[in-house]
Amino acid sequence: MSLSRCLPLGQNARVIIIPARFAHAAPASTNAASDDAPNYFQKIALRFQGVPLKGEAHAPKSAFDDANKEWSAPEVLPAIPKDFKEHPDRDLVNYPYPARPMYPPKTRLLMMPDSWFTAFNNVTGVSGPYLFFGGLFAFLLNKELWVFEEQGHMTVGWILFYLLVKNTSGYKIDQSLYQGYQERVNFFKGLIQEDLKDAVQFRKTSAAETESLNAIKEALPTALKESMALQLEATYRKNVQTVATELKRRIDYLKETEETKQRFEKEQLLKLINSSVEKQINDKSFKDQYLSNAIQQLKGLNLSV
Template sequence: MTGGAVICYRKKTISGKMATGFVKMAGFTPIWMRLSGVRAFTTSAPLRASSATAVAVNDGAKKEIQLSEEERLTALKPLMPTGEVTIHEFPERDLVNFPRPEMAVYGGRTRLGFIPEEWFDFFHKKTGVTGPYVFGVGLITTLLSKELWVVEHEFPLIPPMIFLVWLAMTKGGPVLAKVADKELDEYEEELIAIQEDSIVALQEDIKQEEKSQWMAKGQGLLFEAKREAVRLQLEAEYRRRQMEVYRDVKKRLDYQIEIQNARRSVEQRHMINWIVGNVLKSIDEKQEKRNIDQCIENLKKLSSA
Protein backbone atom coordinates (compact mmCIF):
# COMPACT_ATOMS: atom_id res chain seq x y z
CA MET A 1 0.00 0.00 0.00
CA THR A 2 1.33 3.39 -0.92
CA GLY A 3 1.99 6.22 1.53
CA GLY A 4 -0.93 8.31 2.65
CA ALA A 5 -3.51 5.60 2.00
CA VAL A 6 -5.96 4.44 4.64
CA ILE A 7 -6.57 0.80 5.45
CA CYS A 8 -8.92 -0.91 7.88
CA TYR A 9 -7.71 -3.78 10.02
CA ARG A 10 -9.27 -5.86 12.79
CA LYS A 11 -7.56 -6.74 16.07
CA LYS A 12 -8.50 -9.23 18.75
CA THR A 13 -9.05 -7.91 22.27
CA ILE A 14 -8.48 -9.74 25.56
CA SER A 15 -12.16 -10.73 25.80
CA GLY A 16 -12.02 -12.37 22.38
CA LYS A 17 -14.31 -9.88 20.64
CA MET A 18 -13.27 -8.42 17.33
CA ALA A 19 -12.89 -4.65 17.01
CA THR A 20 -12.46 -2.62 13.88
CA GLY A 21 -9.85 0.11 13.74
CA PHE A 22 -8.46 2.49 11.17
CA VAL A 23 -4.74 3.06 10.62
CA LYS A 24 -3.43 5.98 8.58
CA MET A 25 -0.15 5.03 6.95
CA ALA A 26 2.29 7.95 7.23
CA GLY A 27 4.69 6.61 4.60
CA PHE A 28 4.86 2.83 4.74
CA THR A 29 2.75 -0.18 5.58
CA PRO A 30 3.46 -2.04 8.87
CA ILE A 31 6.03 -4.79 8.58
CA TRP A 32 3.70 -7.48 9.93
CA MET A 33 1.17 -6.75 7.18
CA ARG A 34 3.78 -6.80 4.43
CA LEU A 35 5.45 -10.01 5.64
CA SER A 36 2.35 -11.95 6.65
CA GLY A 37 0.16 -10.88 3.77
CA VAL A 38 -2.75 -9.75 5.94
CA ARG A 39 -5.23 -8.08 3.62
CA ALA A 40 -7.19 -4.93 4.20
CA PHE A 41 -10.74 -5.27 5.46
CA THR A 42 -13.40 -4.97 2.78
CA THR A 43 -16.90 -6.42 2.51
CA SER A 44 -17.44 -5.81 -1.21
CA ALA A 45 -14.45 -7.86 -2.38
CA PRO A 46 -15.19 -10.72 -4.81
CA LEU A 47 -11.69 -12.11 -4.13
CA ARG A 48 -10.73 -13.04 -0.57
CA ALA A 49 -7.19 -14.33 -0.04
CA SER A 50 -4.95 -15.59 2.74
CA SER A 51 -1.19 -15.72 2.55
CA ALA A 52 -1.03 -18.33 -0.25
CA THR A 53 -4.60 -19.09 -1.38
CA ALA A 54 -7.62 -17.08 -2.44
CA VAL A 55 -11.33 -17.78 -2.51
CA ALA A 56 -13.12 -16.51 -5.59
CA VAL A 57 -16.79 -15.78 -4.99
CA ASN A 58 -18.95 -15.89 -8.14
CA ASP A 59 -22.76 -15.99 -7.79
CA GLY A 60 -22.49 -17.61 -4.37
CA ALA A 61 -20.05 -20.36 -5.51
CA LYS A 62 -16.63 -20.55 -3.87
CA LYS A 63 -13.49 -21.82 -5.60
CA GLU A 64 -10.00 -22.20 -4.18
CA ILE A 65 -7.30 -20.46 -6.23
CA GLN A 66 -3.59 -20.87 -5.58
CA LEU A 67 -1.68 -17.58 -5.64
CA SER A 68 2.03 -17.23 -6.12
CA GLU A 69 4.10 -14.88 -3.99
CA GLU A 70 4.46 -12.52 -6.94
CA GLU A 71 0.69 -12.43 -7.57
CA ARG A 72 -0.06 -12.01 -3.88
CA LEU A 73 2.31 -9.09 -3.47
CA THR A 74 1.37 -7.35 -6.73
CA ALA A 75 -2.39 -7.59 -6.24
CA LEU A 76 -2.63 -3.92 -5.40
CA LYS A 77 -5.64 -3.00 -7.52
CA PRO A 78 -8.56 -2.24 -5.20
CA LEU A 79 -11.72 -4.26 -5.53
CA MET A 80 -14.62 -2.07 -6.60
CA PRO A 81 -18.30 -2.83 -6.11
CA THR A 82 -19.86 -4.80 -8.96
CA GLY A 83 -23.09 -2.79 -8.92
CA GLU A 84 -23.67 0.58 -10.53
CA VAL A 85 -22.54 3.44 -8.30
CA THR A 86 -23.67 6.98 -8.99
CA ILE A 87 -21.21 9.62 -7.73
CA HIS A 88 -22.04 13.28 -8.08
CA GLU A 89 -18.91 15.39 -8.53
CA PHE A 90 -18.55 19.12 -8.66
CA PRO A 91 -17.33 20.47 -12.03
CA GLU A 92 -14.19 21.95 -10.43
CA ARG A 93 -13.10 18.57 -9.00
CA ASP A 94 -9.69 17.66 -10.49
CA LEU A 95 -9.70 13.87 -10.65
CA VAL A 96 -6.67 13.75 -12.95
CA ASN A 97 -4.15 15.38 -10.62
CA PHE A 98 -6.00 14.46 -7.44
CA PRO A 99 -7.64 11.10 -8.04
CA ARG A 100 -10.00 9.52 -5.57
CA PRO A 101 -8.07 7.47 -2.97
CA GLU A 102 -8.60 3.73 -3.29
CA MET A 103 -7.99 1.04 -0.72
CA ALA A 104 -5.72 -1.82 -1.80
CA VAL A 105 -6.26 -5.40 -0.67
CA TYR A 106 -2.62 -6.21 0.13
CA GLY A 107 0.38 -4.23 1.30
CA GLY A 108 2.95 -3.12 -1.25
CA ARG A 109 6.33 -4.67 -1.98
CA THR A 110 9.12 -3.95 0.51
CA ARG A 111 12.86 -4.26 0.73
CA LEU A 112 14.75 -5.30 3.84
CA GLY A 113 11.39 -6.19 5.35
CA PHE A 114 10.11 -2.70 6.11
CA ILE A 115 11.24 -0.15 3.49
CA PRO A 116 8.59 0.47 0.82
CA GLU A 117 9.50 -0.26 -2.78
CA GLU A 118 8.21 3.18 -3.76
CA TRP A 119 11.12 4.81 -1.92
CA PHE A 120 13.62 2.83 -3.98
CA ASP A 121 11.76 3.74 -7.18
CA PHE A 122 11.96 7.41 -6.20
CA PHE A 123 15.74 7.17 -5.62
CA HIS A 124 16.22 5.05 -8.75
CA LYS A 125 15.03 7.91 -10.96
CA LYS A 126 17.53 10.27 -9.32
CA THR A 127 20.55 8.22 -8.25
CA GLY A 128 20.23 4.78 -9.82
CA VAL A 129 20.15 1.36 -8.18
CA THR A 130 22.64 1.97 -5.35
CA GLY A 131 21.24 5.37 -4.42
CA PRO A 132 18.87 4.23 -1.66
CA TYR A 133 21.49 2.04 -0.03
CA VAL A 134 24.13 4.79 -0.16
CA PHE A 135 21.59 7.22 1.29
CA GLY A 136 20.73 4.82 4.11
CA VAL A 137 24.34 4.08 5.00
CA GLY A 138 25.29 7.74 4.70
CA LEU A 139 22.38 8.79 6.91
CA ILE A 140 23.34 6.31 9.62
CA THR A 141 27.00 7.35 9.36
CA THR A 142 26.05 11.01 9.65
CA LEU A 143 23.87 10.40 12.70
CA LEU A 144 26.64 8.45 14.40
CA SER A 145 29.47 10.83 13.44
CA LYS A 146 27.57 13.93 14.51
CA GLU A 147 26.49 12.09 17.66
CA LEU A 148 22.87 12.74 16.84
CA TRP A 149 22.41 9.04 17.44
CA VAL A 150 24.21 8.48 20.71
CA VAL A 151 25.75 5.03 21.18
CA GLU A 152 24.74 3.97 24.66
CA HIS A 153 25.04 0.74 26.60
CA GLU A 154 21.70 -0.46 25.07
CA PHE A 155 22.92 0.01 21.51
CA PRO A 156 24.09 -3.65 21.15
CA LEU A 157 20.47 -4.77 21.76
CA ILE A 158 19.35 -3.36 18.40
CA PRO A 159 20.64 -6.23 16.16
CA PRO A 160 19.11 -9.04 18.26
CA MET A 161 15.84 -7.13 18.52
CA ILE A 162 15.76 -6.71 14.75
CA PHE A 163 16.48 -10.43 14.37
CA LEU A 164 13.72 -11.37 16.81
CA VAL A 165 11.22 -9.11 15.06
CA TRP A 166 12.20 -10.58 11.69
CA LEU A 167 11.92 -14.12 13.06
CA ALA A 168 8.51 -13.41 14.59
CA MET A 169 7.22 -11.92 11.37
CA THR A 170 8.53 -14.64 9.09
CA LYS A 171 7.45 -17.54 11.33
CA GLY A 172 4.42 -16.18 13.11
CA GLY A 173 3.24 -13.79 10.41
CA PRO A 174 1.67 -16.42 8.10
CA VAL A 175 -0.06 -18.09 11.06
CA LEU A 176 -1.38 -14.74 12.24
CA ALA A 177 -2.49 -13.96 8.70
CA LYS A 178 -4.46 -17.22 8.45
CA VAL A 179 -6.13 -16.65 11.81
CA ALA A 180 -6.95 -13.04 10.99
CA ASP A 181 -8.23 -13.95 7.52
CA LYS A 182 -10.35 -16.75 8.94
CA GLU A 183 -11.96 -14.48 11.49
CA LEU A 184 -12.33 -11.79 8.86
CA ASP A 185 -14.00 -14.27 6.51
CA GLU A 186 -16.44 -15.29 9.23
CA TYR A 187 -17.24 -11.67 9.97
CA GLU A 188 -17.59 -10.94 6.27
CA GLU A 189 -19.89 -13.93 5.82
CA GLU A 190 -22.06 -12.59 8.62
CA LEU A 191 -22.27 -9.24 6.87
CA ILE A 192 -23.04 -10.94 3.56
CA ALA A 193 -25.73 -13.03 5.26
CA ILE A 194 -27.24 -9.88 6.74
CA GLN A 195 -27.12 -8.26 3.32
CA GLU A 196 -28.74 -11.27 1.65
CA ASP A 197 -31.43 -11.42 4.34
CA SER A 198 -32.08 -7.74 3.81
CA ILE A 199 -32.30 -8.30 0.05
CA VAL A 200 -34.77 -11.17 0.55
CA ALA A 201 -36.82 -9.06 2.96
CA LEU A 202 -36.83 -6.14 0.54
CA GLN A 203 -37.83 -8.45 -2.31
CA GLU A 204 -40.73 -9.70 -0.19
CA ASP A 205 -41.68 -6.11 0.52
CA ILE A 206 -41.58 -5.40 -3.20
CA LYS A 207 -43.84 -8.38 -3.89
CA GLN A 208 -46.24 -7.24 -1.19
CA GLU A 209 -46.20 -3.74 -2.62
CA GLU A 210 -46.88 -5.08 -6.12
CA LYS A 211 -49.72 -7.18 -4.70
CA SER A 212 -51.08 -4.12 -2.91
CA GLN A 213 -50.92 -2.15 -6.15
CA TRP A 214 -52.69 -4.98 -7.96
CA MET A 215 -55.34 -5.03 -5.23
CA ALA A 216 -55.64 -1.27 -5.52
CA LYS A 217 -56.33 -1.71 -9.24
CA GLY A 218 -59.04 -4.22 -8.29
CA GLN A 219 -60.47 -1.63 -5.92
CA GLY A 220 -60.64 0.77 -8.84
CA LEU A 221 -62.61 -1.79 -10.86
CA LEU A 222 -64.89 -2.36 -7.87
CA PHE A 223 -65.47 1.37 -7.52
CA GLU A 224 -66.27 1.60 -11.22
CA ALA A 225 -68.75 -1.28 -10.90
CA LYS A 226 -70.37 0.45 -7.94
CA ARG A 227 -70.59 3.68 -9.93
CA GLU A 228 -72.20 1.76 -12.79
CA ALA A 229 -74.69 0.21 -10.37
CA VAL A 230 -75.53 3.65 -9.00
CA ARG A 231 -76.00 4.94 -12.56
CA LEU A 232 -78.34 2.03 -13.29
CA GLN A 233 -80.30 2.76 -10.13
CA LEU A 234 -80.59 6.41 -11.13
CA GLU A 235 -81.73 5.37 -14.61
CA ALA A 236 -84.33 2.99 -13.14
CA GLU A 237 -85.60 5.69 -10.79
CA TYR A 238 -85.75 8.17 -13.67
CA ARG A 239 -87.79 5.76 -15.80
CA ARG A 240 -90.09 4.93 -12.88
CA ARG A 241 -90.81 8.58 -12.36
CA GLN A 242 -91.35 9.04 -16.09
CA MET A 243 -93.88 6.19 -16.04
CA GLU A 244 -95.55 7.72 -12.99
CA VAL A 245 -95.86 11.07 -14.79
CA TYR A 246 -97.21 9.28 -17.89
CA ARG A 247 -99.85 7.48 -15.86
CA ASP A 248 -100.90 10.64 -14.04
CA VAL A 249 -101.19 12.56 -17.29
CA LYS A 250 -103.11 9.67 -18.91
CA LYS A 251 -105.52 9.57 -15.97
CA ARG A 252 -106.17 13.29 -16.26
CA LEU A 253 -106.69 13.06 -20.01
CA ASP A 254 -109.02 10.07 -19.56
CA TYR A 255 -110.94 12.09 -16.99
CA GLN A 256 -111.37 14.94 -19.45
CA ILE A 257 -112.50 12.51 -22.16
CA GLU A 258 -115.06 10.95 -19.82
CA ILE A 259 -116.35 14.41 -18.95
CA GLN A 260 -116.76 15.24 -22.66
CA ASN A 261 -118.47 11.90 -23.36
CA ALA A 262 -120.84 12.33 -20.42
CA ARG A 263 -121.69 15.86 -21.51
CA ARG A 264 -122.31 14.73 -25.10
CA SER A 265 -124.49 11.85 -23.92
CA VAL A 266 -126.58 14.14 -21.75
CA GLU A 267 -126.95 16.62 -24.60
CA GLN A 268 -127.99 13.86 -27.04
CA ARG A 269 -130.62 12.46 -24.66
CA HIS A 270 -131.93 15.90 -23.95
CA MET A 271 -132.13 16.68 -27.68
CA ILE A 272 -133.90 13.40 -28.49
CA ASN A 273 -136.36 13.80 -25.68
CA TRP A 274 -137.04 17.37 -26.72
CA ILE A 275 -137.61 16.44 -30.39
CA VAL A 276 -139.80 13.46 -29.51
CA GLY A 277 -141.83 15.53 -27.11
CA ASN A 278 -142.39 18.32 -29.63
CA VAL A 279 -143.34 15.80 -32.35
CA LEU A 280 -145.79 14.11 -30.07
CA LYS A 281 -147.26 17.46 -29.10
CA SER A 282 -147.75 18.37 -32.80
CA ILE A 283 -149.79 15.23 -33.59
CA ASP A 284 -153.59 15.32 -32.68
CA GLU A 285 -156.00 12.36 -32.29
CA LYS A 286 -157.55 12.55 -35.82
CA GLN A 287 -154.22 12.64 -37.52
CA GLU A 288 -153.03 9.80 -35.35
CA LYS A 289 -156.12 7.77 -36.32
CA ARG A 290 -155.56 8.50 -40.01
CA ASN A 291 -151.95 7.44 -39.68
CA ILE A 292 -152.98 4.20 -38.03
CA ASP A 293 -155.54 3.47 -40.74
CA GLN A 294 -153.02 4.23 -43.44
CA CYS A 295 -150.56 1.85 -41.82
CA ILE A 296 -153.18 -0.89 -41.67
CA GLU A 297 -154.04 -0.33 -45.35
CA ASN A 298 -150.40 -0.59 -46.29
CA LEU A 299 -150.06 -3.83 -44.37
CA LYS A 300 -153.04 -5.33 -46.17
CA LYS A 301 -151.63 -4.43 -49.55
CA LEU A 302 -148.39 -5.99 -48.63
CA SER A 303 -150.04 -9.17 -47.40
CA SER A 304 -152.18 -9.56 -50.56
CA ALA A 305 -149.26 -9.02 -52.83
Protein backbone atom coordinates (compact mmCIF):
# COMPACT_ATOMS: atom_id res chain seq x y z
CA MET A 1 0.00 0.00 0.00
CA SER A 2 1.68 3.22 -1.10
CA LEU A 3 -0.81 5.86 -2.19
CA SER A 4 -4.41 6.61 -1.29
CA ARG A 5 -6.98 8.95 -2.55
CA CYS A 6 -10.24 10.29 -1.19
CA LEU A 7 -13.30 10.62 -3.40
CA PRO A 8 -16.09 12.86 -2.03
CA LEU A 9 -19.43 11.10 -2.50
CA GLY A 10 -21.82 13.75 -1.40
CA GLN A 11 -23.00 13.74 2.18
CA ASN A 12 -21.95 10.16 2.91
CA ALA A 13 -18.28 10.28 2.12
CA ARG A 14 -16.24 7.11 1.90
CA VAL A 15 -12.50 6.62 1.96
CA ILE A 16 -11.25 4.23 -0.69
CA ILE A 17 -7.74 2.76 -0.32
CA ILE A 18 -6.17 1.69 -3.59
CA PRO A 19 -3.31 -0.84 -3.51
CA ALA A 20 -0.01 0.14 -5.08
CA ARG A 21 -0.26 -2.47 -7.79
CA PHE A 22 -3.48 -0.85 -9.04
CA ALA A 23 -2.29 2.74 -8.65
CA HIS A 24 -0.37 2.62 -11.93
CA ALA A 25 -3.49 1.95 -13.95
CA ALA A 26 -5.78 4.20 -11.96
CA PRO A 27 -4.55 7.63 -13.19
CA ALA A 28 -5.06 6.87 -16.87
CA SER A 29 -8.64 5.70 -16.44
CA THR A 30 -9.37 8.47 -13.96
CA ASN A 31 -7.95 11.12 -16.27
CA ALA A 32 -10.14 9.93 -19.09
CA ALA A 33 -13.20 9.84 -16.84
CA SER A 34 -12.58 13.25 -15.22
CA ASP A 35 -11.86 15.04 -18.54
CA ASP A 36 -8.06 15.41 -18.00
CA ALA A 37 -8.50 17.08 -14.59
CA PRO A 38 -6.69 14.93 -11.97
CA ASN A 39 -7.24 15.71 -8.34
CA TYR A 40 -4.54 16.41 -5.74
CA PHE A 41 -3.68 12.81 -4.95
CA GLN A 42 -3.63 11.81 -8.61
CA LYS A 43 -1.15 14.61 -9.26
CA ILE A 44 1.07 13.25 -6.52
CA ALA A 45 0.87 9.77 -8.07
CA LEU A 46 1.73 11.18 -11.51
CA ARG A 47 4.66 13.07 -10.03
CA PHE A 48 6.10 9.90 -8.51
CA GLN A 49 5.60 8.05 -11.80
CA GLY A 50 7.32 10.83 -13.80
CA VAL A 51 4.26 11.43 -16.02
CA PRO A 52 3.83 15.08 -17.19
CA LEU A 53 0.54 16.76 -16.36
CA LYS A 54 -1.70 18.53 -18.81
CA GLY A 55 0.02 21.59 -20.25
CA GLU A 56 3.54 20.40 -19.38
CA ALA A 57 5.92 19.81 -22.28
CA HIS A 58 8.48 17.81 -20.32
CA ALA A 59 8.36 15.17 -17.66
CA PRO A 60 8.90 16.42 -14.10
CA LYS A 61 12.36 16.16 -12.62
CA SER A 62 12.93 14.09 -9.55
CA ALA A 63 15.70 13.96 -6.96
CA PHE A 64 16.14 10.29 -7.82
CA ASP A 65 16.75 10.79 -11.57
CA ASP A 66 20.51 10.45 -11.10
CA ALA A 67 20.32 7.51 -8.70
CA ASN A 68 22.91 4.75 -9.20
CA LYS A 69 24.72 6.77 -11.86
CA GLU A 70 28.50 6.53 -12.03
CA TRP A 71 30.11 9.93 -12.52
CA SER A 72 33.20 10.25 -14.69
CA ALA A 73 35.19 13.42 -15.28
CA PRO A 74 35.05 14.76 -18.86
CA GLU A 75 38.65 15.95 -18.49
CA VAL A 76 41.40 14.40 -16.38
CA LEU A 77 43.33 16.46 -13.87
CA PRO A 78 46.53 18.05 -15.21
CA ALA A 79 49.63 16.17 -14.11
CA ILE A 80 52.77 17.88 -12.83
CA PRO A 81 55.58 17.88 -15.42
CA LYS A 82 58.29 15.36 -14.64
CA ASP A 83 61.10 17.92 -14.86
CA PHE A 84 59.33 20.57 -12.75
CA LYS A 85 61.22 21.76 -9.66
CA GLU A 86 60.37 24.71 -7.46
CA HIS A 87 64.05 24.66 -6.40
CA PRO A 88 67.11 23.09 -8.03
CA ASP A 89 67.88 21.15 -4.83
CA ARG A 90 64.51 19.41 -4.77
CA ASP A 91 64.89 15.59 -4.53
CA LEU A 92 62.21 14.15 -6.81
CA VAL A 93 63.47 10.56 -6.39
CA ASN A 94 63.04 10.18 -2.63
CA TYR A 95 60.42 12.91 -2.20
CA PRO A 96 58.23 13.03 -5.30
CA TYR A 97 55.22 15.28 -5.61
CA PRO A 98 52.04 13.70 -4.26
CA ALA A 99 49.68 12.66 -7.04
CA ARG A 100 46.08 13.71 -6.66
CA PRO A 101 43.82 10.72 -7.46
CA MET A 102 41.07 11.35 -9.95
CA TYR A 103 38.69 8.79 -8.46
CA PRO A 104 38.39 7.31 -4.96
CA PRO A 105 40.23 4.03 -4.39
CA LYS A 106 38.41 0.75 -4.55
CA THR A 107 36.80 -0.29 -1.29
CA ARG A 108 35.18 -3.35 0.21
CA LEU A 109 32.50 -3.58 2.87
CA LEU A 110 31.49 0.01 2.00
CA MET A 111 34.47 1.68 3.65
CA MET A 112 37.55 -0.57 3.92
CA PRO A 113 40.32 -0.11 1.33
CA ASP A 114 40.82 -2.92 -1.13
CA SER A 115 44.59 -2.87 -0.50
CA TRP A 116 43.97 -4.27 3.01
CA PHE A 117 42.35 -7.35 1.50
CA THR A 118 44.74 -7.99 -1.37
CA ALA A 119 47.65 -8.29 1.07
CA PHE A 120 46.07 -11.52 2.44
CA ASN A 121 45.29 -13.14 -0.90
CA ASN A 122 48.71 -14.72 -1.44
CA VAL A 123 48.67 -16.29 2.06
CA THR A 124 45.09 -17.01 3.07
CA GLY A 125 43.23 -16.81 -0.20
CA VAL A 126 40.17 -14.72 -1.02
CA SER A 127 38.17 -15.51 2.15
CA GLY A 128 41.12 -14.95 4.50
CA PRO A 129 40.79 -11.16 4.94
CA TYR A 130 37.06 -11.46 5.68
CA LEU A 131 37.71 -14.03 8.38
CA PHE A 132 40.56 -11.96 9.80
CA PHE A 133 38.62 -8.72 10.06
CA GLY A 134 35.48 -10.54 11.26
CA GLY A 135 37.46 -12.36 13.92
CA LEU A 136 39.23 -9.15 14.94
CA PHE A 137 35.87 -7.40 15.26
CA ALA A 138 34.44 -10.26 17.33
CA PHE A 139 37.57 -10.33 19.52
CA LEU A 140 37.35 -6.59 20.22
CA LEU A 141 33.68 -6.91 21.14
CA ASN A 142 34.21 -10.05 23.24
CA LYS A 143 37.06 -8.58 25.28
CA GLU A 144 35.19 -5.26 25.48
CA LEU A 145 38.08 -3.43 23.90
CA TRP A 146 35.51 -1.84 21.62
CA VAL A 147 32.56 -0.98 23.85
CA PHE A 148 29.15 -0.31 22.31
CA GLU A 149 27.10 2.21 24.25
CA GLU A 150 23.32 2.33 24.34
CA GLN A 151 23.13 4.32 21.06
CA GLY A 152 25.58 2.18 19.15
CA HIS A 153 22.78 0.70 17.08
CA MET A 154 22.39 4.11 15.41
CA THR A 155 25.57 3.32 13.47
CA VAL A 156 23.50 1.05 11.25
CA GLY A 157 21.11 3.92 10.56
CA TRP A 158 23.95 6.26 9.70
CA ILE A 159 25.42 3.67 7.34
CA LEU A 160 22.06 3.27 5.63
CA PHE A 161 21.72 7.06 5.41
CA TYR A 162 25.18 7.27 3.86
CA LEU A 163 24.28 4.64 1.28
CA LEU A 164 21.04 6.47 0.49
CA VAL A 165 22.78 9.80 -0.03
CA LYS A 166 25.61 8.19 -2.00
CA ASN A 167 23.31 6.35 -4.39
CA THR A 168 20.85 9.23 -4.86
CA SER A 169 22.89 12.44 -4.69
CA GLY A 170 26.45 11.19 -5.14
CA TYR A 171 26.38 11.86 -8.88
CA LYS A 172 25.25 15.48 -8.42
CA ILE A 173 27.72 16.06 -5.58
CA ASP A 174 30.65 14.79 -7.64
CA GLN A 175 29.53 16.86 -10.61
CA SER A 176 29.19 20.06 -8.57
CA LEU A 177 32.59 19.49 -6.92
CA TYR A 178 34.22 18.99 -10.30
CA GLN A 179 32.59 22.18 -11.63
CA GLY A 180 33.88 24.07 -8.60
CA TYR A 181 37.33 22.66 -9.21
CA GLN A 182 37.21 23.69 -12.86
CA GLU A 183 36.13 27.22 -11.90
CA ARG A 184 39.03 27.46 -9.45
CA VAL A 185 41.49 26.18 -12.06
CA ASN A 186 40.14 28.65 -14.62
CA PHE A 187 40.51 31.45 -12.07
CA PHE A 188 44.18 30.64 -11.51
CA LYS A 189 44.71 30.23 -15.25
CA GLY A 190 43.27 33.71 -15.72
CA LEU A 191 45.73 35.09 -13.17
CA ILE A 192 48.62 33.37 -14.94
CA GLN A 193 47.49 34.68 -18.32
CA GLU A 194 47.19 38.18 -16.89
CA ASP A 195 50.72 37.97 -15.47
CA LEU A 196 52.14 36.58 -18.69
CA LYS A 197 50.34 39.05 -20.98
CA ASP A 198 53.42 41.24 -21.35
CA ALA A 199 55.64 38.22 -21.93
CA VAL A 200 53.28 36.88 -24.59
CA GLN A 201 53.13 40.30 -26.27
CA PHE A 202 56.93 40.54 -26.21
CA ARG A 203 57.18 37.05 -27.70
CA LYS A 204 54.80 37.99 -30.52
CA THR A 205 56.74 41.18 -31.19
CA SER A 206 60.05 39.31 -31.16
CA ALA A 207 58.65 36.72 -33.55
CA ALA A 208 57.49 39.46 -35.93
CA GLU A 209 60.89 41.18 -35.76
CA THR A 210 62.65 37.87 -36.39
CA GLU A 211 60.48 37.20 -39.44
CA SER A 212 61.16 40.67 -40.82
CA LEU A 213 64.90 40.25 -40.22
CA ASN A 214 64.88 36.90 -41.99
CA ALA A 215 62.99 38.50 -44.88
CA ILE A 216 65.67 41.19 -45.43
CA LYS A 217 68.60 38.94 -44.60
CA GLU A 218 69.24 38.02 -48.25
CA ALA A 219 68.90 41.61 -49.50
CA LEU A 220 71.00 43.07 -46.69
CA PRO A 221 74.42 42.93 -48.52
CA THR A 222 72.94 44.60 -51.59
CA ALA A 223 71.30 47.23 -49.44
CA LEU A 224 74.58 47.90 -47.64
CA LYS A 225 76.43 48.17 -50.95
CA GLU A 226 73.87 50.59 -52.34
CA SER A 227 73.97 52.58 -49.11
CA MET A 228 77.76 52.81 -49.34
CA ALA A 229 77.51 53.92 -52.96
CA LEU A 230 75.00 56.60 -52.03
CA GLN A 231 77.26 57.82 -49.23
CA LEU A 232 80.23 58.00 -51.63
CA GLU A 233 78.14 59.84 -54.20
CA ALA A 234 76.95 62.30 -51.56
CA THR A 235 80.56 62.87 -50.39
CA TYR A 236 81.73 63.38 -54.00
CA ARG A 237 78.98 65.89 -54.71
CA LYS A 238 79.78 67.71 -51.48
CA ASN A 239 83.47 67.92 -52.46
CA VAL A 240 82.61 69.15 -55.95
CA GLN A 241 80.35 71.80 -54.45
CA THR A 242 83.14 72.85 -52.09
CA VAL A 243 85.65 73.13 -54.96
CA ALA A 244 83.18 75.10 -57.08
CA THR A 245 82.47 77.47 -54.20
CA GLU A 246 86.18 77.97 -53.55
CA LEU A 247 86.93 78.60 -57.26
CA LYS A 248 84.09 81.11 -57.52
CA ARG A 249 85.37 82.90 -54.41
CA ARG A 250 88.90 83.11 -55.85
CA ILE A 251 87.67 84.25 -59.28
CA ASP A 252 85.54 86.91 -57.64
CA TYR A 253 88.60 88.00 -55.63
CA LEU A 254 90.77 88.24 -58.78
CA LYS A 255 88.02 90.10 -60.62
CA GLU A 256 87.57 92.55 -57.78
CA THR A 257 91.37 92.98 -57.55
CA GLU A 258 91.64 93.70 -61.29
CA GLU A 259 88.75 96.16 -61.19
CA THR A 260 90.28 97.91 -58.20
CA LYS A 261 93.62 98.12 -60.01
CA GLN A 262 92.05 99.55 -63.16
CA ARG A 263 90.06 102.08 -61.13
CA PHE A 264 93.21 103.12 -59.26
CA GLU A 265 95.16 103.53 -62.52
CA LYS A 266 92.36 105.52 -64.06
CA GLU A 267 92.13 107.79 -61.04
CA GLN A 268 95.90 108.34 -61.04
CA LEU A 269 95.94 109.05 -64.79
CA LEU A 270 93.11 111.53 -64.49
CA LYS A 271 94.81 113.15 -61.55
CA LEU A 272 98.05 113.40 -63.49
CA ILE A 273 96.31 114.88 -66.53
CA ASN A 274 94.41 117.39 -64.41
CA SER A 275 97.58 118.47 -62.64
CA SER A 276 99.45 118.90 -65.98
CA VAL A 277 96.61 120.88 -67.47
CA GLU A 278 96.37 123.09 -64.43
CA LYS A 279 100.15 123.78 -64.63
CA GLN A 280 99.97 124.71 -68.28
CA ILE A 281 96.93 126.92 -67.73
CA ASN A 282 98.72 128.78 -64.99
CA ASP A 283 101.79 129.32 -67.30
CA LYS A 284 101.67 132.87 -69.00
CA SER A 285 103.57 131.85 -72.15
CA PHE A 286 101.04 129.08 -72.76
CA LYS A 287 98.21 131.58 -72.50
CA ASP A 288 99.86 133.96 -74.99
CA GLN A 289 100.54 131.17 -77.42
CA TYR A 290 96.99 129.88 -77.03
CA LEU A 291 95.59 133.38 -77.70
CA SER A 292 97.79 133.87 -80.76
CA ASN A 293 96.67 130.55 -82.16
CA ALA A 294 93.06 131.43 -81.55
CA ILE A 295 93.45 134.83 -83.31
CA GLN A 296 95.06 133.14 -86.32
CA GLN A 297 92.22 130.66 -86.52
CA LEU A 298 89.71 133.50 -86.44
CA LYS A 299 91.52 135.31 -89.19
CA GLY A 300 91.50 132.16 -91.23
CA LEU A 301 87.79 131.93 -90.77
CA ASN A 302 87.25 135.54 -91.86
CA LEU A 303 89.31 135.11 -95.04
CA SER A 304 87.45 132.06 -96.03
CA VAL A 305 84.13 133.83 -95.59
